[in-house]
């Protein structure tokens with residue numbers, strides 16, 4: 044087994060591209076809130092119980108799960124890069140063709156209640172938060188009512204992600220920025 048260097052791109056043999064969404068956790072039912080106003084759905088339903096619209100609204104649009112990752116074939120460690128999927132609009136941090144993404148990016152894994160725990164997701168991702176029994180982050184648009192707060196809080200890839208259209212696959216190792224190991228399944 045090789046020694047890992049500080050600069051992944053030089054010595055680590057990152058050979059296999061990892062599905063964009065990739066991880067493991069157990070879903071927990073959160074307690075129903077009390078008070079006059081109805082408790083928000085994400086506090087009363089499990090991920091599996093949510094409607095499609097509720098499920099989709101959980102995505103804060105951070106774009107972090109759309110960053111490309113490399114797996115070191117010697118260690119199995121997943122390395123995050125600043126290079127986004129070619130379909131990600133790095134300005135809006137949204138998929139530019141969400142409806143047809145499977146056609147153009149077959150390795151894009153559809154998030155489901157039963158695979159959230161096994162995918163590489165940032166700690167702030169709402170799906171991961173709920174799956175781990177944690178509340179939504181304070182910047183989440185469902186709490187603030189403003190989709191921009193994911194950006195103003197610095198939680199999105201806006202301003203630093205590079206479009207995959209501009210980086211050849213063979214150069215990806217030069218853009219590794221962080222390790223993903225243990226409980227840190229993403230960023």
Ligand code: SF4
Nearest residue numbers: 102103105106108168
């Ligand atoms: S990491 Fe989670 S919240 Fe962010 S874009 Fe991906 S699915 Fe949405």
Ligand code: SF4
Nearest residue numbers: 109128131138144151
């Ligand atoms: S296809 Fe769209 S949703 Fe899938 S990783 Fe690429 S930008 Fe993200």
